[in-house]
Each structure stands twice: as C-alpha cells, then as structure tokens.
Amino acid sequence: MPYGRTRRANITLKITDIRITHLEQKLDPPFDAAWDPVPRTSFGATLVFVDTDAGLTGVGSGDTMVGFAAHAHHFIGQDPLRMVRHVEAIESINFHAGRFWPLEVALWDLVGKVCGQPVSVLFGGAVDRLPVYASCGELKAPQDRAESALALREEGFRALKIRIDPRSASTGIAAVRAVRDAVGHDLDIMVDLNQAWRAPGDTTRSIDLPAARRIAEELRELDILWLEEPLKGDDHRGLADLRRSTGVRIAGGEMTQTFGDSLALLEADAYDVYQNDVVLAAGMHRSRQLAELAKARNRTFTPHTWSNGIGLLANLHVAAGVGAGPYLEYPYDPPNWTPERRDFMLAEPLRIDSDGCLPVPSTPGLGIALAPEVV
Template structure:
C-alpha cells in the first residue's frame, strides 16, 4: 500500500520560563523556550510529528514532498540534504515521515529501525553553572533518582572553578557514577564571537580532568578542528566526544579517518535525520567508537534520538537534559501530554506505541506563536 503526503504544517510554540534558565553555553539568560512542530498529513489519514530545527522558510519547499510516497525515505533524505546545503536544517520533517511509517506499520520506531532493545541508560545532562557545594548536593539527588551518570558544564571565566565542581562531585559520588564534562567549545550561539580553546589549552584542562576519572571530555575544540582533536586525543587518556551540531555527513567520516574522536554524538533532529544517524551508528560499530546521540531540545527530539539509540543497541548513555529548577522535564517536554521520565534505575524506557510513541498535549494551542 502506498501512503502519500498530502500536506505539511509547521507550527511554532513558546513557553515562558520563570525562573529563567541560565544555559552555561549561552551569553543570554533564557526567559522562554521555543519549540517547532512539523506535522506530515497523509492520504491514509495518518499524521506524523517531528521537532528539532526551527524550520524557518520551509514553506517554499513543501512542494518537493507533497504528493510523494512516504516510504521513499532515502529519497526524502537526499532532498533534505540539498536543502541543508543551500538553506536550513529541515530534518524534523524526516522524523515526522518516519513517525507516519511507524504508525502505518503499527510498530514503534526502535523496532522498525533494528529493535535491539527497548531501554537505554540515561545520563543526567546539567545545563547551568553551579558552585561546587550546590552541584555535589544536586548530583546526590540525581543518583537517588536513579541516574548512573552526570554531565558537568565548563564555562566559568576561570577554568579552576570548573575543575573545582568536577572535583567536588567526584569526591561526593566516588565510583558510583560516571562523570562527563562538556567544554562547549565546538560552536557559539548567534552573536557570541569568543574564540574556542586551542589544543594546548584543551590539553591542560584534559590533564587536570584525568585525575577525576572523567568518562569523556566533550567538544574541547572547534567543531571541525579534526587534526587538533586528533592531536589532543593522542595526548590524553580521556575519551573525546564530538559531533553534536556537525552539519555535514563528511565531518563524521573525518572524525573517524583522522582519529579525532572516541564518542560520536549526532543529533538526528538537527543533522541528517535517521538516515545519517544510522550511518554514524554503523561507523561507530565498525571503528570501536561510542555512539551517544546529543539531544538538547524538547521531548519529541529526545524521543527520536532515543528510538535510534535503542534500535542500534550500541549506545552506553543517552543525553537526558535535566537541571531543576532551571531545566525540568515539564519545561523541556511542554508540547507533549506527558514528560519523558527516567526509570528508577536510570534508564529511558520505550513503550510499544507505534511511531515515535508521543502524544501532544491537548491544550497546546495556548502556547502557539507566529514566530518564537
């Protein structure tokens, strides 16, 4: 049976944030959180959902998809790649198309995509800069909630202050939790022109972090500094994690061929969709690298990356953005009927609901805006 796309709607929503969220990687305090929803309507009456990139300007390209058979996913991904090259990252559309296919097959996407497992360990990905005493107390609470791993952000003016947080957390949790550290040097928010670390700086920090048994050091250099990352990786015992916003499939090839990384972190709702995500997972498997998708967005994007991670069975930890009160599941997943929660043993567990398995909240209209 052929199912054809009849229309595509792009809707924008915004949630006011009071108290605001102070993202460590942003030079501006965040007082609202925006989410874009892509709806793919079909002649079978099935509607698929995707979210991630903001999809600005997509209307002019809708005709490239309307009337097409949803099952030609590699064709759709190729078309989206041409748009990503010339315009923007319209990858949430690819996820919405897959949501249709999952619903049509009456299978959750993780089963359609490989079905290795229905659960993936989550790591608690913090987002703010907190002092050592506050952070170590919070991490104890995260552990009580089930988390077996936590990610700490580095972005104080003085790197000693960041290292003090890592030291305090390690002292508090001992060997009971893994600790990841995110240097956030890979890219900058719009308007932020601060230069990233260079190899020497990153190596100084890495040498310090080696004392604390850090599981990985994330984005210690600019996102396409393949040779620098390789040099750093050879010089430190820490795993190097990269790739969260790399836009080109060729970047992942370079990470592997130049020996730049131990952990690859594609995010399928902002780069390459499921099509690229699966190829990167295969690269990781073939080259003995960790596959740990990035997912700092809303719950729909989290679910898309979770289905891929579960399907492949090679993801030791999936990112779970969580840093209350600034960043809570209720805020992060405000477009969904229910927030995505972690089990008491720290796993993200998928249900047998078809497709992405998400339900939008009934009163979503109240958050709708023209542009976020």
C-alpha cells in the same frame, strides 16, 4: 493493519500536506545555559505534521524549520515510505537553506505508524530502553553541583554531565572534584566545555590545544568518562592529537552539518564518542549509518539530545535501534531545567524508570502523545 492490506493491493499512500506550528513557553525564572550569551526567558518548539490521504499523520520537532514552506512542494504528493529519497531531498535543500531534519522525524513517525511498529524496531531493535545521564546545563559553584549530584543519585541516575567554562577552568574542575568526592564512583561523570560551536551572537574564541590539554590532564585524574567539545568542531587534527596524547575519551559532533562532515571526523579519528543529534545534525537515517560505522571502528555513538521531548524521543529510537551507549543524554538540571519545561508540548513529560533508564515507547511510530492544548 488496514493500510498494510492496501499496500499489497498496490495502492500508493501520498503526502497531502505538511503543517508547521511554532510554540513558545515563558521561563520564569530564566534558564542560564552555559552555552547561551544571555539567560533564556522563553523556550520555543517547532512542530511538524505530515498528513496523508490515509488519515495518518506523522509528528516531528527539533530545529526551527524557518523557510521550509518554500520547499514543501518537493514532498507533497510523494509516497512517505520512500525514506532514502526524502533524506536526499532534505540534504539538497539544507545546502541552500537550513536544517530541516524535523521533517525526517515526522516521516519516520509516520512510517512506524504505517508499519505498526516503534521506529526503534525499524532501526534495528537492539534494546527497548537505555540508561541515561543527567545532562546539566548551568554553571554552578562546586558545593551546589555536589549537592545536585547527590540528589540525582537518589533519583536513580547512574551518570551526570557537568558544564565547565574553560576560561575559568579551575572553578569548573573544582566542581567536578566536589562531585567525585560527594558520590565516589557511584556515578559516571562526563564534562562538556562547549567549544565546538557558538550560539548566535556569541563571538568568543575557542580555547587552543595546549589549554584543552591542560584541562584534560587535570580531569583525567578525576576519572571522567569523557570530555566533550574541548576544541572547535572542525579542528580534526587538534581533536585527534588531544585524544591520543591525554588518554581521555573525547566526544563531540552534535551539530555536524552534513554526513560528509561526520565521515571526515571519523576518518580523522577525531572522537572516541560520536554524538550527532538526529534532529539537528544529519538526521535519523544518516546518524544510524554513522553509528554503525563508528561501532565497526570500536568507537561509541550516543546522540546529543538537547532540544525538546520530541527530539529526545527521536534520538532515543535511533539510539535504541542501533544499541548506542553507554548512556543516552537526558537534559535535566533542576530547578531551572526540568522535564516539564523541556517537554511542555507533550501530554506527559518523559521520565526515567527506577533503574535510571528511559524506556522506548512500544506504540507504533515514535510514541508521541501531544498535550491537548497543542492538538
């Protein structure tokens, strides 16, 4: 491509501007996410655009990027291909401000466009599609969840994740049992207790280790694939004890703040399944490093993806690059959480194929096609 020739002529590409746009979609009816203190009546998305002097623009999204404008000067004028430098700069800013990983997403989108390759290829190119699991977000009665699971099976999904409120665990376990009875072993089932962190304003305490152990032992009899976030995220000893004593795979790490925190969890052998979300927890480059380290220890990496369509694409490219698995999270819980709501900023929502897989876009970068009204 033309830019490749200019690089060989030692002409440096430069970042000329970083633009941030905030979008919001009203939700009617509301979405009653299991981890939210109150039902959502709107869904926001922040888009990050990185412009260059060659006319190429990278696009990212994920977290809110609140307060980033004061730090943009650390990147403007820099070569966008210096990714290690940019990751370290983001980490230094994050220590004082917030999670600005959507900027890294936009930079990788830009790097892929410069190289003429999908970002997944730059991350290793292990696979070009991944099986997904339907990640259900609402708490539903056992019969309702069983009917939902049957519908998911008909749509081609191979797995689903069910949320349980550990303070009414018997109802949640009954929902898992109803699903297992309805689908047999046609679908893998994961369970999420959402105990590792709290949404703003939620002061509910996490359950303790004995309570988590009782839930895990009951779920083990239902042959779940993993139990997600059964304890506080910094309870390394409790998590390691739970996975050893119950024989149930334990998953978590989606909102880990730093790469060092992720390494500490790995050293403690706290999880079987590491789930760093690349737009929320330590970014794409660091998540790739964590994935390789986890795999070297015979542990699994498969990222959390609950943001929006662009965040899903960023996680998909990293996961496909390193060969993550066995599934990728696909937020989907109709009728209140659909691809149209999740991906409202995209020209077309991301959908699974007939085999229950999410294909990796083959276009350079992340393959983001924004809706015309967003552009």
